[in-house]
Amino acid sequence: MSAFTIGLVGIAVLFALLALRTPVGFAMAAVGLGGITILQNERAALATFSTETFELALKLDLIIIPFFVLMGNLAGVSGLSRNLYDAAYAWIGHRRGGLASATILGCTGFSALSGSSVASAVTMGQVALPEMRRYKYDEGFSAASVAAGGTLGILIPPSTGFVLYALLTEQSIGQLFVAGILPGILLMGLFLTTIAIVASLRPSVAPSGERLTSQERYSATMKALPFLLVVVGTVGGIYAGIFTPMESAAIGVVATLAIALWRRSLTPSNFSRIVRQTVSTTVMCYTIIIGANVLNPFLARSGLTSWVSETVLSLPMGATATLLLILAVFVLLGTFMEGFAMLVLLVPIFFPVIMALGVDPIFFGVLVVIALEIGLITPPVGINVFVVKALVPHVPSTRIFLGILPFVIAMLIGVGLLLLFPQIALFLPSTMFR
Structure with a gap:
């Protein structure tokens, strides 16, 4: 199977995961990790994931x-x-x-x-x-x-x-x-x-x-x-x-x-709610960004x-x-x-x-x-x-x-x-x- 075909299959898997209501960030990261593993190896996939996560955190x-x-x-x-x-x-x-x-x-x-x-x-x-x-x-x-x-x-x-x-x-x-x-x-x-x-x-x-x-x-x-x-x-x-x-x-x-x-x-109660809502939204955004930064290298390599x-x-x-x-x-x-x-x-x-x-x-x-x-x-x-x-x-x-x-x-x-x-x-x- 060619790299380009693997890329197309990865996109199809991504949309299938989204249709199954998989969280977007996790779906992107999973497809990216799987795709890079197939195109290169497991070590390259994990290196991409860890590097992108660390750099985004900074x-x-x-x-x-x-x-x-x-x-x-x-x-x-x-x-x-x-x-x-x-x-x-x-x-x-x-x-x-x-x-x-x-x-x-x-x-x-x-x-x-x-x-x-x-x-x-x-x-x-x-x-x-x-x-x-x-x-x-x-x-x-x-x-x-x-x-x-x-x-x-x-x-x-x-x-x-x-x-x-x-x-x-x-x-x-x-x-x-x-x-x-x-x-x-x-x-x-x-x-x-x-x-x-x-x-x-x-x-x-x-x-x-x-x-x-x-x-x-x-x-x-x-x-x-x-x-x-x-x-x-x-x-x-x-x-x-x-x-x-x-x-x-x-x-x-x-x-x-x-x-x-x-x-x-x-009040203490609504302040606690505000903090939880802010953390929840922030985590969602970070997860999507990290997932995308793992998926995009896979798409580029394919x-x-x-x-x-x-x-x-x-x-x-x-x-x-x-x-x-x-x-x-x-x-x-x-x-x-x-x-x-x-x-x-x-x-x-x-x-x-x-x-x-x-x-x-x-x-x-x-x-x-x-x-x-x-x-x-x-x-x-x-x-x-x-x-x-x-x-x-x-x-x-x-x-x-x-x-x-x-x-x-x-x-x-x-x-x-x-x-x-x-x-x-x-x-x-x-x-x-x-």
């Missing part, structure tokens, strides 16, 4: 992941998520579809504190879904709004997706964070436009909420002010060159911890990686068409594969193609993260959809996926606009303090 850049996860968890327990939603609702909740729009705005704000799509969807869903139910919103559309808004968690900085992409491609984490700001705002605007169109065409789906007084609006806005201070201190510090991404993450943790202590919302690159580059298509094809692969696999696993599996394969085509790697990173976002709400898996469904178990998944469709169209329009105007993503990184 990568200080990875500390950003637990820091930002902890920051998001602290922001949730301190009540900032509720404050963000209340402030958005105070200004636009009285409009038709206003509660759904407030949910999108709240998700956008919380994304700047969390870096996780699932965390954004769960946290804002707990706040927004009861309110939309009280005003008799269509429950499928309500859940879809939360699931779609939550996807912004891995695009708007800080983003764990950008951190992994930067480590895989040796790009600047700070530049990737800043590159996600304007595309994130663009998608937010497209989501708000989508809600306005749906509410105008089907008023019963998203009725108006209650109009608040000027005093109530002012009070709600002031309660959300700590959020602005944290975001300016973290993301703004990176953009201005005051902090490195790692320093920014540490400052964000300290700031959100101070807010939680000041508001007396941090010749599968170079074959994919040569095949894609030989296709009679221009750079834009090739880029669309690669993004389509990300979206297709994202319909049934976990986003981070797909990132660490596909980026090393397609990144050489992108560089050969002359595509800016920062721009490609933004497009890849948006492709991951689309996968988060696309059937049959749509992780964000199933996370939100857990909050509304009586709502059929089919109703939520139907409600998601307009948001998926909005995201595809966003990808089209970015391809037409790459400076949407590249302008802020080009103006960063160096």
